[in-house]
Structures are given as C-alpha cells and as structure tokens.
Amino acid sequence: MGNMKTEIRFWFDERLGISSIAGFLRKKMVPQHRHSLWYYTGSAILLFFAIQVVTGFMLAFYYKPTLEGANQSVARIMTEVPLGWIIRSIHSWSASFMIAFVFIHLLSIWIAKSYRRPREFTWMSGVFLLVFTLASGFTGYLLPWDELSLSATKVGTDIPRSVPYVGVWVTKFLRGGEDVTGDTLTRFFSFHVSILPLLIFAFIAVHVYLIQKLGMSLPLSVESKKEKVKELxxxxxxxxxxxxxxxxxxxxxxxxxIFLPPSLEKTADLMAPAPEGLRPEWYFLFLFQTLKVFPPKVLFINGDTIVVLLILAAVILFFFLPVIDNKPAEKKGKVITFFAYVFIVFAVAMTVWSLL
Ligand code: HEM
Known part of the structure; x- marks a missing residue:
C-alpha cells in the first residue's frame, strides 16, 4: 500500500513538479517580530476576494442587467431565491471588508516602508489592485438599479468631466453616452463581472509571485536594529x-x-431628481466631501478641476513612491511615514464630516 502511494505521488510529480513547490514552501520562512500582525492583512484580502468570486457567481445566476429587469431581479433574489438574501448580504459586506483591508494593508506597508528595493513592482502592482478594487465597488453599487445607486453613479461619473481635454471623453466612455442610461448599466455589468475580476485575478497572480520570490520584508524599525530576527x-x-x-x-x-442585510430602494427613475441626502459608499466619502467643501472657484479655475487634478497627481506620486523614496535603509527620513499619518487623519476627518 505504502509503495502504491509513493508510485502515485511519483506519477504526478513527474508530470507536475509538485515536490519542488512543496520543497519551496517548506523552506520559506516568515519573520517574527512586534509588527508581524500586518503580514496577515494581504491574505485577508485574498479571503474576501475568493468570497466575492463565489457569491458573485451565485448572484449572476439570477441577476438581469437590463433597465426593466435589474431592480426586480435583485428583489427576487432577496425574497424568492432560496438563501438569495444572505448571498447578496455576504457579497455586499465582503466587498466592504475587502476594500477596508486593502486600505489597512497599503497603509501598513507605507508606514513600514516595505515598498523599498527590491519590492517596487510589488507595490506598483498593489496600486493597480487598489484602483481595480475601488472600481469594482463603484460599478457594483449601480447594479441593484435603485434611486440611490443611480444618483451616486450620476455624480461619480460626472467627476472626470472637470479634467481639461480628456475629461468629457472619460465621462462619456464610463456612461456609454451623454447620460447615465440603460447603456451605463450594461457597461458597468460588463466591468463588474468580467473585466475587473479578470484584471484583479491577473494582478494578484503577479503580486503573489513577487511576494514568494522576494520573501517578506522587515519593517524599517526592525531592520535598523540589526539584531537577528526570529523566523517561522x-x-x-x-x-x-x-x-x-x-x-x-x-x-x-x-x-x-445575517443581522444587517443591505436594503433595496425603489427602481431607479431616470427622470427623477436626485434624492435627498445622497451619499456614495463609505470608502468614497472622503473624496465626496473634499469635492463638496472645496471652493467652487480658485483664481478663475474651477474648484472641481483642481481637486480632480490634485487626486490624479497624488495617485501618480503614490504609484512612484518606491522610486521617489529610494535611499538606503540607514538614511531613511520620516517624511514619507508622516504623510501616511496625514492621509489617515485627513480621510477619517473628511469621512466623519460627511456624515454630520
Ligand atoms: C487585491 C488587493 C491585494 C491583495 C490580494 C494583496 C495580497 C498580498 C499578500 C498575500 C501579501 C503577503 C502578505 C502580506 O505582507 O500581507 C502582500 C504583500 C505586499 N503587498 Fe499586497 N495585496 C493587495 C493590495 C496591495 C496594495 C494596494 C499595495 C500597495 C499600494 C500592496 C503592496 C504590497 C507590498 C509592497 C507587499 C510586500 C510586503 C512585504 O514584503 O512585507 N498590496 N500583498
């Protein structure tokens, strides 16, 4: 019997090379120190992404991406489809958890300076993942096609318009025309269930490959102690x-x-004015509030244009952070870490303000 097991293993190994992968994983070590907790944030995102894929497939069996069918099909999922309400609720909560953990993950890496040489590409693939994850949240929000989701999409897709030259084109591209219509729904559905998941999947593959290849980094505060770090x-x-x-x-x-399933409002009416107290999902609140409170005109320039250009500049700077902050470990300043805290305080303050 034992012999047979070895033979089967050998048969597979000859074809798939499993033993070299297993050998690699057995040799791989993870540093153990005061800040090790943050090493778990990346795999938490993986868990939520897996949940999104599974529950998303289930929802797609019943969801109809049409003007007439969208809201009704979600209502049916909530009331008639066996366990449909809980699947929708898990999908919605897990989306929030995934985004929350992407923020926690990137902030911990920012503060620990884990983007330093040779992890530049790990960081950059991460910034793409951030954008794709937020885009998934934004496109998914429209799909129930109720009053709130329609208005939020109108406001959201209008934002690029204030960018000179390309803005109008971007807005039209996102909407599939001048206004938010049934064509926008079709387009968002396609982004949400095929383009974005495929992109996220591909970039996770690159991200995880690089992490396996480079091993875990040590936070700067641990690395600079020069003591031998315990490993697991x-x-x-x-x-x-x-x-x-x-x-x-x-x-x-x-x-x-189970206890807090998401609600579903009335079917969206394309002609209706925006409902009172319109707000996007929590993770866009700080941007929403910044746009809202920024002066409408600064020296003849449209306030929205300034905010959108500032956000774009910030994203580009953020993407190139490992290139900008590339001094050797001993010469590291605290400026970049300071900016991480400034960002946290700003985002939390703006979010709280938007809720007042
Ligand atoms: C869908 C989103 C993401 C997934 C699934 C993901 C997954 C992971 C996993 C599993 C790890 C290894 C464990 C850990 O250090 O937590 C990791 C490490 C890393 N991630 Fe992400 N990540 C995502 C987004 C991001 C973002 C937004 C950034 C930065 C902008 C980023 C930058 C990094 C870096 C630099 C490392 C290496 C850390 C080290 O070596 O200590 N990731 N990621």
Missing amino acids: PFWPNFIYREMVVWLLLFGILMTLA
Missing part, C-alpha cells in the same frame, strides 16, 4: 495561523451579513 516556517506554521485569522474574519462577516 511558512508551511505549515504560518499557514495555520493565517487560517485562524480567516476563521475569525469569516465569523465576523457572517454575523454582520
């Missing part, structure tokens, strides 16, 4: 710990999904 084998010790974290997060997610 990735397989099985670290994976087991990750599983405990996944289980905890899954428990929290299920509890929220």
